[in-house]
């Protein structure tokens with residue numbers, strides 16, 4: 362498949378066939394993610410590919426628990442179960458990839474010292490620099506999604522489950538400083554998506 366075709370054809374897929382994904386395919390997906398550019402070449406990412414159905418179920422329960430805790434003040438079970446359904450559809454996928462962001466060391470100590478002298482802490486500095494750590498994660502995820510498309514797999518970039526970041530990090534025993542950023546269910550797609558409305562190029566772009 363041509364790269365541009367993969368880019369144009371990629372869509373979020375939210376229903377999957379139960380066929381398992383071979384480990385070599387999982388490795389190819391992760392390799393494509395880790396080949397992405399990253400700020401200061403920090404490669405500030407870590408991935409956990411969850412294929413154990415028991416662990417995927419436990420993940421779904423952790424997300425539900427986190428969502429119930431967060432939305433605890435809303436006394437509307439209908440609303441809550443709808444939200445939980447939307448944030449746990451990954452439980453029917455044969456593979457769920459967890460994406461974590463790790464510490465990004467900034468390569469130039471004179472820069473970090475200068476920011477510190479102005480009173481910026483590390484997060485404020487990264488924010489002033491346009492959050493290269495978070496952008497790097499986005500680049501890795503998009504690489505992974507495009508490779509999935511090329512391999513005939515469907516996937517969905519999910520951030521809703523992040524509401525249960527603490528519960529999920531605890532479940533997978535992740536080291537301190539690893540921050541859950543995205544959850545990506547992957548599987549052979551079980552349906553064809555509807556065409557999506559796209560903004561006209563003229564709305565989002567100009568040549569000067």
Ligand SMILES: Cc1cc2nc3c(=O)[nH]c(=O)nc-3n(C[C@H](O)[C@H](O)[C@H](O)COP(=O)(O)O)c2cc1C
Nearest residue numbers: 371372373374375447517518519520521522554557
């Ligand atoms: C950062 C990010 C977070 C997203 N989180 C979710 C999510 O939690 N649940 C979901 O169903 N889709 C999620 N999506 C998918 C978007 O809804 C989807 O990309 C958008 O509607 C465009 O559709 P397409 O991916 O089919 O082109 C997310 C996409 C991005 C880029």
